[in-house]
Amino acid sequence: MSKVMIYGEIKGGRIKKTAFELASEGRRLADKLGGDLGAVVMGSAGEQFAADLGRYGVDTVYVVEAPELETYNSEYFAQALAKVIIEKKPEIVLISHSMQGKDLAPRTAAKLGVATIADCISFELDGSSLVAKRPMYAGKCYAQWVALGSPQMASARPNVLEVVETPKSGTVEKIAFSADASRATYTTKDLNLDTSGKVDLTEAEIIVSGGRGMGGPDYSLLEEMASVFGPTATVGASRAAVDAGWRTHSDQVGQTGKTVTPNLYVACGISGSIQHLAGMGSSKVIVAVNKDPEAPIFTKADYGIVGDLFKVIPEFNKELKALLAE
Amino acid sequence: MKSLVCLKQVPDTETQIKVKPDGTGIATDGIKYVINPYDEFSVEEALRLKEKFKAGEVQILSVGPDRATEAIRTALAMGADKGIHINDEALNQADPFVIAKALAAAAAQVEYDIIFCGHRAIDDDFGEAGAMVAELLGLPQVTLVTKVEISEDKKSAVMERDIEGGKETVEVPLPCVVTSQKGLNEPRYASLPGIMKAKKKPIDKKSAADLGINAEPKLQARNFTMPAERQAGKRYQDMEPADAAKAVVQALRNEAKVI
Ligand SMILES: Cc1cc2nc3c(=O)[nH]c(=O)nc-3n(C[C@H](O)[C@H](O)[C@H](O)COP(=O)(O)OP(=O)(O)OC[C@H]3O[C@@H](n4cnc5c(N)ncnc54)[C@H](O)[C@@H]3O)c2cc1C
Ligand SMILES: Nc1ncnc2c1ncn2[C@@H]1O[C@H](COP(=O)(O)O)[C@@H](O)[C@H]1O
Numbered sequence: 001m002s003k004v005m006i007y008g009e010i011k012g013g014r015i016k017k018t019a020f021e022l023a024s025e026g027r028r029l030a031d032k033l034g035g036d037l038g039a040v041v042m043g044s045a046g047e048q049f050a051a052d053l054g055r056y057g058v059d060t061v062y063v064v065e066a067p068e069l070e071t072y073n074s075e076y077f078a079q080a081l082a083k084v085i086i087e088k089k090p091e092i093v094l095i096s097h098s099m100q101g102k103d104l105a106p107r108t109a110a111k112l113g114v115a116t117i118a119d120c121i122s123f124e125l126d127g128s129s130l131v132a133k134r135p136m137y138a139g140k141c142y143a144q145w146v147a148l149g150s151p152q153m154a155s156a157r158p159n160v161l162e163v164v165e166t167p168k169s170g171t172v173e174k175i176a177f178s179a180d181a182s183r184a185t186y187t188t189k190d191l192n193l194d195t196s197g198k199v200d201l202t203e204a205e206i207i208v209s210g211g212r213g214m215g216g217p218d219y220s221l222l223e224e225m226a227s228v229f230g231p232t233a234t235v236g237a238s239r240a241a242v243d244a245g246w247r248t249h250s251d252q253v254g255q256t257g258k259t260v261t262p263n264l265y266v267a268c269g270i271s272g273s274i275q276h277l278a279g280m281g282s283s284k285v286i287v288a289v290n291k292d293p294e295a296p297i298f299t300k301a302d303y304g305i306v307g308d309l310f311k312v313i314p315e316f317n318k319e320l321k322a323l324l325a326e
Numbered sequence: 327m328k329s330l331v332c333l334k335q336v337p338d339t340e341t342q343i344k345v346k347p348d349g350t351g352i353a354t355d356g357i358k359y360v361i362n363p364y365d366e367f368s369v370e371e372a373l374r375l376k377e378k379f380k381a382g383e384v385q386i387l388s389v390g391p392d393r394a395t396e397a398i399r400t401a402l403a404m405g406a407d408k409g410i411h412i413n414d415e416a417l418n419q420a421d422p423f424v425i426a427k428a429l430a431a432a433a434a435q436v437e438y439d440i441i442f443c444g445h446r447a448i449d450d451d452f453g454e455a456g457a458m459v460a461e462l463l464g465l466p467q468v469t470l471v472t473k474v475e476i477s478e479d480k481k482s483a484v485m486e487r488d489i490e491g492g493k494e495t496v497e498v499p500l501p502c503v504v505t506s507q508k509g510l511n512e513p514r515y516a517s518l519p520g521i522m523k524a525k526k527k528p529i530d531k532k533s534a535a536d537l538g539i540n541a542e543p544k545l546q547a548r549n550f551t552m553p554a555e556r557q558a559g560k561r562y563q564d565m566e567p568a569d570a571a572k573a574v575v576q577a578l579r580n581e582a583k584v585i
Contacts, residue, residue, distance in 0.1 A: 011490065074466070074467050074469070075466065098490060099470070099489055100489075103467070103469045106422070106453070106456075106457035107457040107458070107467060109454070109458070110462055115452075116452075116454060117545060118452045118453060118454060119451060136343075137337070137341075137352075137448070137449055139553060140343035141343045141344075141345050141550055141551065142550070143547045143551070144548050145548075146546045148544055149544040185498075186485075186502075187497050189484065189495045189497050190494070190495040191492065191494055191495075192493045192494070193492035194491045194492045198491055200491060206584075229585070242508075248509070249509035255339045255448055256339065256364075264585065274340060274342070281556065284584065285584050287578070301559060303559055303560055303577060304558070304560070304561050304562065305570045305574060306563040306564075307562075307563075307565075308567070312567045312571055315568040315570075320585075323585070
């Protein structure tokens with residue numbers, strides 16, 4: 001029995017950092033409730049992550065193995081996750097609001113007859129009720145949400161919860177599962193993954209974003225900055241840049257793109273429209289480079305450089321390289 | 327090709343959201359409402375499918391108060407054929423599970439080859455109703471879709487969807503539920519003749535009782551708050567680019583401690 005359960009997402013044969021974020025938070029909640037923390041991991045690779053999950057406070061790792069669970073599929077993963085939840089009866093279930101989590105959480109919730117409090121940034125307990133804070137209107141306001149059903153399901157925004165080590169046993173328990181193939185689902189024909197291994201915007205710790213001020217599709221200055229920052233950094237864009245065809249739509253930050261919460265957001269040639277600010281306004285630190293001193297982005301930026309980005313960014317990259325090489 | 331498009335009316339993205347003084351919700355006075363942008367992609371895709379197959383229909387399904395009629399009419403003006411408006415006090419502020427129950431129950435009363443939802447409504451930002459409707463109807467879901475190709479016999483489709491760090495191509499039997507993502511298409515504007523014609527198109531009104539669902543809530547919101555006001559920080563103006571860049575890089579390391 002686990003009072004709190006997390007879903008440990010695997011990507012490219014590795015357990016994701018978000019699993020440790022959820023485990024750390026799950027541990028905190030389980031301690032308050034006076035119970036165990038479980039983690040569900042799908043597929044034959046699952047067992048090997050037990051020790052890692054244990055380090056962040058997981059008591060029991062439920063490994064579900066079946067041929068259908070080797071690669072992600074909405075229906076089969078939701079079946080398997082729902083089965084573990086029904087068997088182990090956790091009071092609280094936490095999933096990451098990652099690309100996969102967004103697909104999996106609502107389908108699993110619907111199988112269980114509940115809803116998920118989606119995209120939460122913090123959690124508390126009110127007695128034994130989960131109270132989660134989440135942005136709405138892409139961050140233009142916040143509200144606390146309470147789950148009234150059972151289990152209480154929530155998804156957490158990646159890269160917001162703190163990772164804390166609390167060593168526990170991480171004991172493996174295998175869960176028998178055979179997929180109900182009478183439920184129709186899709187089959188994957190092709191996976192076209194960006195070979196650079198780039199992190200998704202919603203999970204990046206540092207985002208270097210370019211807008212109309214980039215003047216064209218050449219984002220090499222920003223790509224260079226992101227690569228100097230390292231593998232947790234990635235490049236984003238404003239809608240103006242996406243609509244101009246300079247960047248793909250999945251790079252768009254904002255109310256109708258991605259809502260992001262990196263540690264550092266560098267906005268280059270972006271004016272700071274209400275829709276853009278909504279999507280990145282809760283970044284921890286914002287740097288803006290813009291030649292217009294009146295650009296609204298400067299009202300939100302912690303560090304605002306007024307100048308031509310084509311002159312400033314090369315110098316910035318040079319400084320950054322020198323500093324990070326130390 | 328018969329498409330059912332789930333459409334929510336939401337505040338325009340230009341809206342400055344303000345929280346009511348008692349924190350029970352947002353102040354709605356003066357808000358201009360529009361079709362949820364992702365649902366516009368759905369309407370457009372459904373219209374294109376009907377045009378491509380030269381047969382079928384596009385039905386709009388919306389849960390919302392009286393004002394939601396405008397959003398349905400706009401979709402009809404874009405070219406959709408008819409609307410279903412579920413207007414019930416018990417549902418207007420409902421959580422995604424209750425909404426999904428209403429949408430699924432209404433869907434069960436009509437014919438469709440495909441159901442479109444947006445991947446997320448940009449007001450509450452849940453992004454759940456599509457997958458839930460699929461589950462409740464026992465249909466496959468394909469979320470975050472940027473390309474749809476229906477087979478000649480309309481029994482299956484090949485779709486492209488966004489996944490972390492790339493794209494996935496899937497084949498799915500129909501009927502299924504698709505959630506629309508930016509990149510799917512460029513929605514058309516309603517034409518003047520379209521707007522005239524829309525006035526005569528039928529909108530079927532329904533209540534929760536007509537659908538035989540109970541609206542027992544699964545989630546409840548409280549304590550609405552505004553984000554902490556961000557202050558404008560340091561400014562580096564009228565400086566040599568190299569000096570400004572150096573100062574900011576140093577500050578990010580020593581002051582902000584993010585690098
Ligand atoms: C329904 C709807 C949804 C929307 N959703 C989004 C969304 O999700 N995300 C989003 O970003 N937008 C969104 N928008 C668009 C938004 O309103 C703005 O049009 C857009 O954000 C502007 O992008 P931008 O800042 O890159 O361009 P602009 O506003 O044109 O700003 C360009 C900036 O670059 C600066 N600049 C130019 N050259 C240089 C240079 N050489 N060096 C330094 N600075 C320079 C200029 O001073 C200017 O401030 C939405 C709009 C609508 C109607
Ligand atoms: N009130 C509603 N009426 C019709 N469709 C809705 C409603 N709420 C949500 N949807 C559909 O579900 C999608 C996702 O909404 P949400 O789960 O609220 O983010 C939307 O883009 C719509 O397609």
